Amino acid sequence: MDDLYEIRVRGTLSDAVVAELADTLRAFEPTETVLRGRVLDQAELRGVLARLQELGCELLEARRLSPRSGRANPDPPAQPKDDAPR
DSSP: OEEEEEEEEOOOOOOHHHHSSSSEEEEEETEEEEEEEEEOHOOOOOOHHHHHTTTTTTTEEEEEOTTTTTTOOOOOOOOOOOOSSS
8 A cells, every 4th residue: 555644633742652653744733733654554544543542632634645746635526416407
């Protein structure tokens, strides 16, 4: 798998906690911590999320990013239903 993930939690994590959470990069926003890094498989992702839960962190968001660009890989937009007669 080795996909790039972004995990957001409320508050600021200490350097020691971030160092414990695999090879993540950290960026701060005013009231949250953003962790970005490669995750090898679902087991590793679940381990990171479980550790954040053990620490009492409030998970705001976890999403997979495009491996090449580091940008979000959103689902295609939903097509509107057009049941109106023409």
